[in-house]
Amino acid sequence: MRAAPRRPRGRRAALLAMVDGAFTLLGAVAAGWLALLTVQRIATGGLRDWWLVLVLWVLLAYLLLPRLHGLLTRVYVPDYFIGRTRTYEGLLGDPVNAAVLGTTEDLHTAMTRGGWQLADELGFRSGLRTVTSTLARRTYTTAPVSPLHLFGRSQDLTYQQEVEGSPARRHHVRFWRTPPGWRLPGGARVDWLAAGTYDRRVGLSAFTLQVTHKIDVDTDAERDHLVATVLAGSPEVRVRTIRHFSSGYHARNGGGDAIRTDGHLPVIDLTDVVDEARAVHGAPPPEWHGLAAPARALLAAVRDTGASNRDHRPLTLYLGHVLVLLRLLVTAVVAAGAAAAVVLAPGGAAPAWLPAPEDLVPWPSAPGPPLLVLGGALLAWLACAVLSQLVFAGSSTARLVVLAAAVVDVVVLLTATTTGSGPLASRAWTTALVLDLGVVITLSSGDVRDFTLRRRHPGTPPAGPRARAAPGDQGSGQA
Template structure:
């Protein structure tokens, strides 16, 4: 009996998830190894190796600790609804402290009339603008927020209110559409659940050491602020409170910030909220089914603009491709230094030009020949080309880049330990950090899912390909399509 396309796609996704898990596990182990070597170098070098402190922080905050949390939380954090969101690493995030009855148009109308702005999606351009706005203390009223997860996915919509034009302080609330037929514990039906918190400053996460917003401990105050602003902007909205929806508790979110809540859950009923721009008492009631399409298109356009990404390409794919390009540039710089030293001699090289012996891991060995350096540049040119294909959605190219990065990590760590007594010079350390970053970003689940979606779209759009039924006969559902949206 032949397998259905849906089952084949599920098995492919499961196999790729297993392969990516292996890459992330090996990357975490290599990051730990490099962190130990870095600590050794800091201990022996003193203040003259101050830059290694930054390297150690990058290794811990963005490579090692997130991977360890991701592996451990799969074991001990429940994967069902407990009234708490989860971070990308799987840590318990902000509490679910509000719910909504209403359509997407109802929610958008009520939030905008309450003085809230739809936040940009987190993409490369919006992320860069967030960093520059924070450093320059410039306003960014629609700045993106980090993803939190519920029902196995990140938030569907995010609204915020900037405070005094500061990108470091803001009211913000994330919304998730509930799955079809899903009900709250206790049986109440809602269309959306929300998690609202107040960002008070920028700081470091206590669990991963990453740069993040620190929230105010009183999450109930933000919940009450959300309800008050919606009711002020839309008096026709109604609210009822599910008292003691959860036990009142003190806890911490995924960034290590203390949170406190009484456990009550307000449910906003927005069924009677009408967009005033479309309401006209002199004409028959509007065709809400017809109006839904442009409203959803507007929301999709705003989200798409915020992400700077019409294909909904994940941020991890942007970062991975950028790291590959930086790795190529570093290899080219090493090759240029080697060529200059070979042609004009190390003693006549420009003072600012690093010598090859300082740039490669073989500290006690002579500088590698130009043939080896040229081969390394050519190899990373090929990897960069494969990375471009992965950026476009090629799953095979993504795996090829991961294999190349892992091989480079093994070679560099082995040569470093064998030839340099465990002390890592500047360029080798930088190369290892870039390689590990490639492993972590391109093996992420959202990068894998993007390539699988792109592959499916390509198969469906291929000229001459006829839709097939699960049994293989033409004329049924498209190949690779499942029964679920």
């Protein structure tokens, strides 16, 4: 008797995407509800609740607005190549303004000889170093660049040139390797597409309110800078320009920055870069140490920086794991405070400096004594912390259990008749709810889902902002 066929991985991924979509929708609704409650409390509480302004900004910038954009852009943003990149939420990003012919080694050699630095991967350490370097105005020549998506995936390589030793101002260009057999509109074959822009300062995104780099409006100037630096470092490079590759236009990128382009697309031919260097010089001369020679040694690491990002734990997973631990910490602190009140004042009034247990419980409408409720919540979040560690190791089942627990906690908190009789309970209620929503939003994101799927099924392709489309489906737009 033949064994039953296994369910295709694509069907499992699609089912998980639907489940995550439901969690995301619930999280967005709850975040909107909490935002309205926060505005109401700010209006009635005055300056004594100033900290709620920060809570409101976090809710809008990192929980509510990105998810709303993600849901809406799946409807109105075209799902094929139109000469624009996309943010993870699906918003149109920087324009594609250059193309390249050549191998990874050719590209790395030409960019390095042109004075460009290969950017670090975007991770916890590199992100923290970027923040500290920007605040301290210290140089960080290989600072990471935020991911943009093309062909359903983030960039494969990123290069940058820091300006005046400040991570806030830099030239940078992202490269995507084109899918096998893919051609530009009109039929031209290229190996890489690129999007180059100039970061002029750090600011807030006009669409999500997140902290981000603000780019210069003249994207053509950065395109021309890329071509000029490559030609200066490698005179053997050939460049031809596809004029009016797209109509010239004015628009805004995913951060709300104005952009302007004439629509021309230079095609940079690097096929002779490495070969000519070997023919003329034989072995690389001393001044090329760190340039052509390391290109071969670094080839394995440089070949697909985006793949390295996708194979490692995504930054969103780190954030979700930290939020679960913080949620456990909040519950533990509240439970410890309530227990201390009972221990220090058995059968009598608690000391004046210590709130009563009922003043610490952020959901006093729950059935049972405060200590019993807090004890149960503490055990539940302790279990979630253990499960979160399993998610960190790549467990898809543990991720769904933690998501379900966080949603249940959100419902319990939002449906409580009061938020406690004291200010500590009110703040504990707000903090707990924000952390719960953060857990739902982060652990239901596509990159965390992809990570757990890859751990279960190695080789599963990553999902970009359009997970339902295969890379080859985002073609040139030709019939």
